[in-house]
Amino acid sequence: MTTLAIVGFGKIARDQHLPALSASDRFDLIAVASRHSSLDGVDNYPDIDTLLTEQPALEAVSLCTPPQGRYQQALAAIEAGRHVMLEKPPGITLSEVEDLARRAQRAGVTLFTSWHARAAAGVEPARDWLAERHIRKVDIEWREDVRHWHPGQQWIWEPGGLGVFDPGINALSIVTHMLPQPFFLSEATLEVPENCQSPIAARLNFTDALQTPIHADFDWRQTGPQTWRITVVTDDGTLVLDDGGSRLTIGDDLKLDGEDVEYAGLYRRFAELIERGESEVDITPFRHVADAFMLARRQRVEAFIE
Template sequence: MIAVGIVGLGKIARDQHLPAIAASPDFTLAAVASRHAHADGVPGYADLETMLSAEPGLEAVALCQPPQVRHAAARAAIAAGRHVFLEKPPGATLSEVDDLARAADSAGVTLFASWHSRFAAGVEPARAWLADKTITGVDIRWMEDVRQWHPGQDWIWQPGGLGVFDPGINALSILTTLLPCPVWLEDALLEIPGNRSAPIAARLAMRTGDGAPVAARFDWRQTGRQVWAITVETDAGTLVLDDGGNALTIAGARRELPSEREYPALYERFARLIGENSSDVDVRPLKLVADAFLTGRRSSTEAFYD
């Protein structure tokens, strides 16, 4: 069993990481570092540095804090010889993630930039079906109510917090897994509330290396039914991934899929990487978001209050 510590015991850690670790045959929760919360049955520390010093048997850490502060924490864990699991997005900037990859390689520890939506039940069957098809177009709709899914999270509206790209990057992580060829951004429109620094909605126009158009719409103002869907048009019919990748329909036929287990699969992947003494640091989804911020047109929209 690999002794792992969680840093940042917020909603995602409680909802996903704690249950996944509790059910894992590979990991045991050894400690938690969090300013405002504690987990039952394990030591709690105010910060990562104190946890690393007090827990010499700790072999790995899962960093679940906001991305703006994750680089320094990952650097400290790597320097202490611990394997590192990065929640998505893996950093606030591409250069930060590149620095961490080099540091982990030099230290001989594993760095895992996790993308949980890639482990949704329908993603791998969809990727396998698309492998020999000609893709003629892709349409992405990732539309949810920010007040329901990110209540009171001010960091997400600040520079580096990504705004609507925090969930939207999940769709981009699936997209870059599904497509057998590269994809790049051609145009973007970011709608930014007058009292915030990050977008509440975005539209992206992309294109695959084979020339197929890819359109994406991300919106945090959705009420009623929440939408997390990717539609792929091919020469053999239409493929639809819905429910964030956990429902799959091909040519009108719904496929039977196993139950959702994204985070257990992430920890299985982390354990394999540690066993292989290797890392997995894919930044393609983050590159597309960075390109949108670099080249996207900006439109001011009404102020948002949580």
């Protein structure tokens, strides 16, 4: 088993990473590094530098901290010869992630930019079905309640925090993997609260070389039931990937209604990459977010009040 530490023991680490690691036979969680949280039964450290110094047997780290400042943490781990898994988004700029990839290659360690939504149960079957169809249009609806998923987390509204693209990038990670043609942004509108630096909503129009219309609607103001849906209209029927990718319907036929397997899949993939001595650094979803910040029109909306 590969010895591993979690760096940043917040909500996502407790809710997703910890259960996946507890069920894994590929990793042995031996430590946590976190400023404000700790975990019983393992060694706890205030920061990654102390962790790396005091845990010489440590082989890998999973970085679950906010993206601001994550470059230096990943760099420290890589230079110390540890394998690194990055929570999404992998950083705050494309350039820093590309630099980490180069440094990981030179150091001979694995760097894994994890996109958990791609590991949802319905994504691969949807990808296989779409590979043989002509796609006419794509609609992406990703709407949720920020107060529920990120209570009191100010970093998401700061530069580099991505705002509504923090969940929206999950949808982009699915469609960039699932659709057979690469696509690009043609126009966008971002709604930015007057007291924030990052958007609370986004409307995006993409297309591809075949001029396929692809529309995305991201919103962080939806209360009640949450919406994570991708609808693909083809010449052979309509595919709907719902519940974040776990539920797959084609036409009137429910093909799959799977359980939550995303983070278990991520850690299996991380283990495979380590065993093969390979890295997997895909910044395509992140590039679409960068394009939106570069191309979009901004609309100021009312202040966000927690």
